[in-house]
Amino acid sequence: MTEFKALTESVIKGDIKAAVAETQKVLDAGQNIQSIIDDGLISAMDDVGERFSKGQIFVPQMLRSAKTMQECMKLIQPHFKEGEVTAKGKVVIGTVKGDLHDIGKNLVSMMLEGAGFTIIDLGVDVAPAAFVQKVKETGADIIGMSALLSTTMPAMRQTIDALKEAGIRDKVKVMIGGAPVTDNFAKEIKADAYAPDAGSAVIQTKKLLGLS
């Protein structure tokens, strides 16, 4: 979309000042809100994601673009009207019970947000019941669980069990990741997806929601 060219370019560059100014410009011009988000911001982030997966840019550059997008969203949010803007999907995310490591989890959150998903971050040391409650409360599409320690990996299974007990296992997809987690482990505990890193978490999320 040519009317968003300057906006997408500044998001890709991570130029917060320019991107915010461009956002104001398209808002003032009366552009459709959904279109600003989809064709301006998210399309810019798709481009950034692709450059990253090709190894053309580095993580800090990608995160700077995501931050730029967030700043633009702040400007757009007051213009939201009920039902006018649709999010791609909701993800409840957290580091599992007993585990306090959050760098990987935070990175995944940021990337998913950059890709246009709504993130509900429960933080670290998240009990199975807390995941269940949040899914019920928000109607989330996906749960993302992270663990750095092999001793806390069993909490992933326990969370899936808790979802079953609450009768909502079939209503939500489960995605797991973290240093000791493997694809086989994901299959063993019947998670729906395994993401070895933040980039693949975005890809898996899109797959789980039928967006790619």
Next chain:
Amino acid sequence: MKPMEIPTLQPRMKVIGREQALAIHTAALEILEKTGFKMEHPGVLEALAGAGCKVSEGGWVRMPAYLVEDALQSAPRQIALYDQKGNKTMPLTNGNPFYGTGSDATFTLDMETGERRRSVLSDLANYARLVDGLENISFCMSMANPVDVPVIEDIYVYVFAEMVKNTNKPIVFIADSGKDIAKIYEIASLVAGGEDILQQKPFLLNYSEAISPLRFPENVMERLVFCAEKKIPICLPSGSNAGGGSPITLAGAMALGIAENLVGLVIHQLFGKGSPFLFGPNVSVLDMKSTVVSYGCPEWSLTQAALADMRDELYGLPIWAFAGASDAKVMDAQAGAESMFSIITAMLSRCNLIHDVGFLEYGSTSSLEMITMANELVAMSRFFAGGIPVNEKTLALDAIERVVTGGSGSIFLMDDHTFENFMEAQFLPNLLDRSRYDSWEQSGAMDMYKRCNKEAKRILVEHRVEPKPDHILKEIETVLGR
């Protein structure tokens, strides 16, 4: 009168100056006094408050610099590890370097198929036995996070028991909390022949990690307090990897990692004054493309060399380090280059306890072949670090005269001086291949990986690990069964 001997310069690398060292130390103290840290262990919180720290809501602690200086005074500088038979094999003093394996890799490079697969308990036995049989690998870590332990809560107890059964070298071990570490201590006491002997001649060291930036979880503190009280040597790096747990710039990453280490040291000395504490944060980098913590980068080697300088300038405590690992997925040229880079620099900067030997894939895969190769690379580096002794014997003026004036047929190879000195005068490789092309081809045209594979298999078959007495093995089973 006997002539004076010419001292041999043993090459030693310096990477930072005194002013840099002081500035990093001062920055670490400032972090503790101004920013503070999060302590999640109630008992430790109380002890810190009692010692003069400012404790505010949510377990946030600010630590005055004098506590750090006190702890640095009381911590012992002369830490030594013993083997399981009570011999002092690792005096971590005078810049002595000792290399050993690493811990908890998820995968193992299968020795038969060469494939990367999930680690199991029997791998652990192989790693421990290989370490036992390699001359330049001084201590043992698990190398594997086995998927097949009967009770996951006791994974580290099973892992420790497996190591004890398969090596008599010193062990660096992992634990989860105050609970399993007590069981491990029980097994260690059985092996040593009692708690007193274990404390006198410790054959084990605990590796624990706080969480960067500046977070100290309860279960980690349980281990620290346990080790302080029982006088088990411990180190407590926190993963202040540049760009991950800490700032992207190495000076800031070091300051933060050292601050975290100093918190550990202060607590440790409060609970066990004079107990042994190995100093050293792990400051590698978070890779800016893959976000893995790199095990082959030059930065980690540089920061630990700087830490060795800070030890010499300021701290005096033996340090924890890494070497002999790689980010490569297979044992290829990258694996060779990266592992040698860290092995030689760790040697030249005189790091003390150097772990992670044998890792591939940024520490996620272990390889018997990598350890076997590292054994030889350590020997090569040790030779280099020995320098060039200059004396009457090595100047060999007599030999020169004999050969030069000896007429036709007189060559150095035939001279007695060569026969008497060649073993010491040269580094004699075992796996690094210098054979002539034809004989290399005839013996199977094997590359380094294949030769190391063959050698590892040979050691596993031929090397006999002196077994533990039956009654001790039985008692270990009893502890495992509880």
